[in-house]
């Protein structure tokens with residue numbers, strides 16, 4: 650295991666980098682394939698993979714532009730870096746608007762496109778809260794952060810991510826389809842959109858395929874099926890939600906996230922110091938003070 654910082658491909662509101670770091674310290678049992686069907690920025694995959702914990706993986710998300718970033722990085726990282734370097738030279742309010750216009754003028758499909766990948770990384774880095782908003786007709790809506798630092802191409806992160814993605818299967822699909830491929834002994838990391846507000850839907854996307862209460866019900870039933878099948882399951886949510894998870898297992902709090910671990914992983918909860926996870930460094934400091 651290495652203590653080197655995990656690479657990040659793009660900024661993402663609600664990234665699970667911290668959760669991945671905590672999980673990497675818990676000595677997870679050996680597992681088969683790693684599945685992450687709500688990939689987002691891939692922070693969990695990149696964190697666990699850079700700790701040397703993943704050998705085979707199936708990564709997916711319903712957002713084609715995010716999936717494109719991973720597939721482009723996987724196949725031609727240097728092309729992606731070249732696009733990022735160009736953004737570093739041109740970065741300004743006007744350039745941001747032009748790049749957003751270009752992103753929205755292209756059909757988001759499954760063709761791997763390095764330019765679109767670099768554009769997506771650039772826009773998320775410089776946008777307000779790095780939050781992805783989509784309108785009902787699939788247009789991405791973002792504004793440039795006020796007083797944002799000049800854009801820098803993190804080429805080392807792209808190159809290191811490419812190395813970690815080697816051999817990974819990355820695809821655009823709905824979580825229901827992705828979970829059909831889980832087998833006994835596999836590890837499934839689930840970080841769906843959290844539901845807020847009166848309408849209880851994913852607030853970040855306003856497209857027709859919004860993630861809402863009915864999707865959460867399906868996911869909850871899927872978690873029961875996966876546990877019965879003998880898979881290890883990790884589920885992130887904005888609060889402790891016992892009604893959503895199967896019996897057994899338990900919750901830990903990592904930063905602002907509540908993370909549920911299936912029963913096969915519960916010895917790790919004790920290793921984490923019980924319900925409230927404290928990083929090892931903090932535990933050492935507390936130990937010294939006693």
Ligand SMILES: C[S@@+](CC[C@H](N)C(=O)[O-])C[C@H]1O[C@@H](n2cnc3c(N)ncnc32)[C@H](O)[C@@H]1O
Pocket residue numbers: 661663664665666686687688689690691692693709710711712715822823824825840841842843859860864
């Ligand atoms: C909370 S984010 C995941 C963040 C990720 N764990 C990270 O660290 O960056 C949720 C992701 O679920 C995806 N998503 C929403 N509905 C989905 C669905 N029905 N099937 C698959 N992915 C979906 C969104 O596109 C988004 O990328």
